Amino acid sequence: MEKQRYKAIISGENGEASLPILKGTMGPPAVDIQQLNAEHGLLAFDPGFRSTASCQSAITYIDADEGVLLYRGYPIEELAEHSNFIETAYLLMFGELPNKAEYEDFWHSISRHSLLHEQVLLFYRGFRRDAHPMAIMIGVVGAMSAFYHEDMNIQDRDDRINAGIRLIAKMPTIAAGSYAYSIGRPLRYPRNDLGYSANFLQMLFGVPSEDFVVDPVLVRAMDMILLLHADHEQNASTSTVRLAASSGANPFACIAAGIASLWGPAHGGANEAVLRMLMEIEKPENIPNVIARAKDKDDPFRLMGFGHRVYRNFDPRSRVIQKMTREALDHLGIDDPLLEIAMKLEEIALKDEYFVERKLYPNVDFYSGILLRVMGLPMTMFTAIFALARTVGWVSHWLELSDEGHGIDRPRQLYIGEKLRHYPNKK
Numbered sequence: 001m002e003k004q005r006y007k008a009i010i011s012g013e014n015g016e017a018s019l020p021i022l023k024g025t026m027g028p029p030a031v032d033i034q035q036l037n038a039e040h041g042l043l044a045f046d047p048g049f050r051s052t053a054s055c056q057s058a059i060t061y062i063d064a065d066e067g068v069l070l071y072r073g074y075p076i077e078e079l080a081e082h083s084n085f086i087e088t089a090y091l092l093m094f095g096e097l098p099n100k101a102e103y104e105d106f107w108h109s110i111s112r113h114s115l116l117h118e119q120v121l122l123f124y125r126g127f128r129r130d131a132h133p134m135a136i137m138i139g140v141v142g143a144m145s146a147f148y149h150e151d152m153n154i155q156d157r158d159d160r161i162n163a164g165i166r167l168i169a170k171m172p173t174i175a176a177g178s179y180a181y182s183i184g185r186p187l188r189y190p191r192n193d194l195g196y197s198a199n200f201l202q203m204l205f206g207v208p209s210e211d212f213v214v215d216p217v218l219v220r221a222m223d224m225i226l227l228l229h230a231d232h233e234q235n236a237s238t239s240t241v242r243l244a245a246s247s248g249a250n251p252f253a254c255i256a257a258g259i260a261s262l263w264g265p266a267h268g269g270a271n272e273a274v275l276r277m278l279m280e281i282e283k284p285e286n287i288p289n290v291i292a293r294a295k296d297k298d299d300p301f302r303l304m305g306f307g308h309r310v311y312r313n314f315d316p317r318s319r320v321i322q323k324m325t326r327e328a329l330d331h332l333g334i335d336d337p338l339l340e341i342a343m344k345l346e347e348i349a350l351k352d353e354y355f356v357e358r359k360l361y362p363n364v365d366f367y368s369g370i371l372l373r374v375m376g377l378p379m380t381m382f383t384a385i386f387a388l389a390r391t392v393g394w395v396s397h398w399l400e401l402s403d404e405g406h407g408i409d410r411p412r413q414l415y416i417g418e419k420l421r422h423y424p425n426k427k
């Protein structure tokens, strides 16, 4: 990281503060305010972190205006076309694409850690059958911290990598288990003869009474969904994981915190919300009414799958998913009226002044729910699949933060409460 020649000057009660400006490899430079409080007695106020670079990171880059997303420098579209989820996971975790031996070694470690401890399976029975899979995932992943705690030294890099591999390896088993439990099917064991996504599909849809037939197009679709969701810079759930991890907490507990943060409809829960919205729209004639509601400030309704905290252009992931959805539909020979409603909705919104002015475009969640539905997944599993994929990003950020060895994160506040006052004498 390079210090720029320029400085930011802040003029306050105690005179002027001169602050260095830092420049990353790409993206807007950042004013370095680390000494602002200690040396100048000031705090920076940025609720929601709209103008805050909370850390330095070399993992993922977003160009908000151009709608570009790079994993370790590689465009997301190129990875979606040429790579696969496991290779991309290696890239995100370690910074470079693996050679053949590194890939095989990495895949061997992942596939050999996919089983859950048999006692973990007992946790599922504690949940109601109608529990949301995200609730089950938060519980089960959090519980895993009890299984991998004493013998893990998070000061040791090999132990940290091993914890990351365990998380990536076990997440499909955990997610598929939450679905199987909710429909009363036996939880399936992983199969090491299948790839990551094929194995996930067999754990989701396979039954003990017959062989599971792998559909290569659906395997590719699942793999692509996972790859596209693997990381996205300092989003809410990743920032949650980083904050939790900064205290030195158990990584399984930190990832459970990330899953909780992802669940909300403003974040990963939007894919489920999009589908509910499209189903409610029912037919294209009802779209204008939905657009009007989304624009009405007195109505809390927002167009789900539209808008983004960072992008001021198309989310590049939405285009890739839209194309894959078409391919999957053609392959299965089905027509999904929801895709037609979604495309019409996008077309109308993109011409509407409200959305144009605010630069609101479809995000990753707009089409992903349709594709997952086409693949036979129930809506409640959509966000669980996002969590499975994002585990790679969370782990990569946790490794980066741990390698840096920085201390606990601790934001401050602009206090607006009562000034000092004294307890009244009630006699």
Ligand code: SDX
Pocket (backbone or CB within 6 Å): 231, 232, 234, 235, 236, 265, 266, 267, 268, 270, 294, 295, 301, 302, 303, 304, 305, 306, 307, 308, 309, 310, 358, 360, 363, 364, 365
């Ligand atoms: C994800 O951060 C990440 O990287 C997240 C993610 C990842 O991979 O981790 O990309 C995944 O979370 C995608 C986002 C999924 N959420 C949704 O699709 C829910 C619908 N979208 C939103 O509610 C909203 O756009 C957010 C939460 C995504 C972003 O919220 P911001 O940053 O607060 O929105 P903004 O400040 O840019 O909004 C500007 C204006 C506001 O209007 P004004 O007050 O200026 O008049 O646009 C309006 C907003 O009210 N607006 C919308 C809208 N999104 C923003 N109006 C109608 N419908 C919408 N969807």
